[in-house]
Amino acid sequence: MKKKSESKGARALLREFFFNRVGEVIDSDTLRQVAGISEWARRVRELRNEEGLNIVTHNDRSDLKPGQYVLISLKPLPAFERGISKETRAFVLDRNGFTCQICGAAAGEPHPNDNGRKTRLHIGHIIDKSMGGTDEPNNLRAICSLCNEGASNLTLNRPQAIKLIAQIRRAPGKDQLDVLHWLISKYPTQAKVLIEEANR
Incomplete structure (x- = not known):
């Protein structure tokens, strides 16, 4: 019972911390200290997946380093209920x-x-x-x-570019466009340069 209340407390602490620092880059060490538990990353994922907080990492934006988090805005994204029995x-x-x-x-x-x-x-x-x-x-x-x-x-062994490209080529056009939009959002500066070069 104690463990459950502690985890809820950590989630609330992290939520409040993010809310007070919208747009700021926060590192994992800080979040671990704020949460006060070793499973702080799980609480962050719950904030993203279950409450819809728009928290991004280096997987979403190229300007962020591994271990950095940013709450983009207070406007929630679609949230997902925990459904694993x-x-x-x-x-x-x-x-x-x-x-x-x-x-x-x-x-x-x-x-x-x-x-x-x-x-x-x-x-x-x-x-x-x-x-x-x-x-x-x-x-x-x-x-x-x-x-x-x-x-x-x-x-981890990461897939080579040639394998990723082969998978994207096999995907339907809509999925290819989704990948393109994601890449442009993650690498806006590089995308702008490539577009300018293509239009010359």
């Missing part, structure tokens, strides 16, 4: 062998990249709900707290 969570954890599907750390064992602290597993979406992902088991995976925060993303 206990049964589904248990099924996914069992299917994944109670092991993080990104780094391989096992639940309850000392995490190799987290100063020996015990590994805690969560359920993560493969395709985020904000991008159309569902709560179906085939879109869920076991993921440890550290990978859930994104700290291990730097060590």
Whole structure:
């Protein structure tokens, strides 16, 4: 019961902190201190996905570095309700062998990249709900707290440009335009230069 109230308190603290700093770049260390819990990143995701706060990261804007967050405005985006049942969570954890599907750390064992602290597993979406992902088991995976925060993303093998381009070429025109709009919003300066060069 205490853990539940603590997590709610952290979420409220983070919400208030973001509301008082709209448009400001906030780093992960600051958010961790504000929340006062190790699972602060999960609370931030809840603010985004469940309350619709327009919080962006380096995945959304090229001028932001990993670990930086910005609340764009107080106008909420469409929010998503948490819809993963206990049964589904248990099924996914069992299917994944109670092991993080990104780094391989096992639940309850000392995490190799987290100063020996015990590994805690969560359920993560493969395709985020904000991008159309569902709560179906085939879109869920076991993921440890550290990978859930994104700290291990730097060590993942990223797809090569040629493979990404091949996937985009296979996509319908509407999806290709969605990718184009996203790239332009993430790289506005570079897009402007490319457009000017193309019009010469």
